Ligand SMILES: O=C(O)CCC(=O)C(=O)O
């Protein structure tokens with residue numbers, strides 16, 4: 410327990426958010442995409458209907474994923490103060506609760522705190538990070554290897570999407586920039602009040618694609634046809650979801666799926682998420698939205714979170730509004 414940020418200790422359970430009344434169903438219907446048999450029209454169909462799918466035969470060695478999850482767990486298991494110090498030294502952003510609240514007053518902690526702690530690593534900057542601490546040593550090489558697989562998977566999937574949409578294949582370069590690849594590793598502490606808190610609030614990702622490697626605890630839910638569905642953890646599979654950029658690029662044909670994370674009563678959950686974005690100053694053109702760059706989109710999201718408390722996202726850029 411000493412590894413938990415103080416916010417997550419039982420005595421600090423002040424949260425008033427009410428998530429009850431949202432029943433959910435187990436979802437075995439989630440479409441499966443086989444990377445060895447990748448077909449643009451299959452990808453197109455799941456991107457239109459779901460915006461999320463399970464990826465199999467992805468070619469990531471099981472030992473790599475297991476080791477990465479083990480090292481991640483070890484890192485989170487360190488005492489809270491040690492984690493903070495190591496990350497400050499290594500220049501790795503470490504966050505807990507709702508990131509925006511970390512430096513704000515405690516009164517705000519009474520609502521909408523996300524039951525999560527995590528580290529963010531921009532893969533391109535991995536070499537710059539001071540990883541001398543033994544806890545970070547193998548973490549870096551595992552992240553690097555995992556990141557290379559993520560870049561390969563997202564490139565292949567995005568190529569199939571672009572083909573399905575009938576867009577110019579040269580778009581795969583600026584719209585999916587490997588150098589923007591970012592990994593967030595999360596720990597969702599267990600929590601007795603599963604109806605009162607969420608690991609992550611309902612949201613859509615701002616990415617082009619997000620690829621998730623989760624442990625066997627479960628908790629991820631997607632919104633489909635106004636109902637929440639549990640995405641079951643299945644060993645050696647990945648969950649791929651489309652972000653806002655894919656929805657814009659596809660003129661709203663594809664869906665940026667709304668999802669959230671529930672916490673578990675008894676066990677913590679670990680997940681490792683990869684996000685990839687367009688080149689910073691590439692203009693995203695769409696018949697449904699004003700032209701915007703990734704940079705403009707991100708600044709708008711930040712501003713909306715600051716002023717309204719939530720991300721507004723794509724509707725901000727919708728034409729005719
Ligand atoms: O941890 C998960 O399962 C999902 C994380 C997520 O949705 C996000 O980081 O945007």
Ligand SMILES: [Fe+2]
Nearest residue numbers: 612613614668
């Ligand atoms: Fe997400």
